[in-house]
């Protein structure tokens with residue numbers, strides 16, 4: 001099989017479909033730029049160390065740059081016969097500059113090469129992920145600031161629980177995204193390590209300079225164990241795991257947007273640019289993009305499980321199984337980038353139906369805790385207060401009367417601790433504004449949280 005770059009010890013020929021099965025060029029062509037960048041750094045180092053001639057390195061580098069330009073112009077044709085991006089580029093380089101191209105692979109293996117390309121690829125893209133998260137956080141804070149005093153029911157079990165500020169709700173997502181941001185930041189740390197120089201698995205006998213290569217490629221560190229360098233895919237697993245958690249957050253928000261744009265809730269209306277109609281029902285305005293984002297969460301979770309399963313039980317060092325590591329990461333990057341952008345777009349263009357949110361608090365008994373707390377503050381043990389209010393709620397539902405609409409005499413039949421000031425307490429504005437405990441929904445708290453979030457974002 002002399003047609004293969006590694007074909008020396010082979011005499012037989014693989015069928016095309018077998019080559020196709022083993023190839024990764026279908027997806028790893030996306031590493032082309034990183035592969036070239038890594039090779040240029042490697043060639044520069046080989047020459048600096050006197051391992052290859054300066055003129056040889058110059059020829060190789062010029063050839064690589066030509067390939068890069070042709071790749072960018074869409075003029076390169078990769079072949080399955082050459083299996084993957086690394087062998088494809090080396091083979092094209094050979095066509096361009098002749099046998100000197102063969103010197104590029106000195107002191108290098110595809111094992112440390114692919115790991116380097118993959119690290120570089122992710123290292124180049126994590127800043128964009130962080131920026132997209134920041135954009136969405138920015139939008140949430142802008143919206144929160146406009147809705148500090150927008151009241152709505154807070155839910156548990158999707159039942160009205162207690163009144164909250166809609167701004168407070170929005171900032172809950174800001175906080176989740178803040179943790180996502182920090183997780184990707186940590187991910188950057190583990191991506192910023194150079195594997196190149198580990199060679200196949202054990203290091204090399206050539207006098208290479210790994211720190212020089214790291215410096216050229218902008219890596220913060222080099223791996224200190226050659227086996228670990230070629231076997232580690234933690235950085236990819238972390239990326240997928242961080243993405244899965246991010247998607248869990250966005251999927252929860254999507255679910256609420258879908259519910260809240262329904263006729264029953266009617267808290268939000270999506271803009272025409274972020275909703276779709278029906279081919280049969282003329283009245284329809286569907287939250288398709290929120291639904292699709294919720295749906296795409298499945299593929300991101302799938303990619304995480306896929307790579308965890310691929311890596312599980314692999315003996316050190318490189319195994320071909322690891323070729324399955326990249327496609328899911330590439331797709332996940334595209335997915336989370338698109339979904340983050342869609343959310344920023346949906347939030348910045350939707351209409352918040354403040355009046356409808358506020359009206360949902362009318363007669364919903366979400367002020368029952370206020371009354372129980374009121375009685376407890378007057379000395380009634382909370383358990384008894386809870387029972388008294390429970391009975392009033394029962395009575396109110398039977399009669400169709402909200403707590404705040406019951407006459408004082410009626411309320412006093414349940415407890416003589418109740419006085420005229422109770423109506424102030426039953427007002428949802430009071431319910432929200434008295435929740436001044438740290439992290440509570442009081443408007444003054446929400447306003448302060450808006451200010452501190454703005455500072456965090458401005459410092460990025």
Ligand code: ARG
Pocket residue numbers: 024028084085110111114318320322323324
């Ligand atoms: N295409 C391979 C991958 O993606 C590159 C490394 C191949 N190394 C090897 N020893 N076969 O993992």
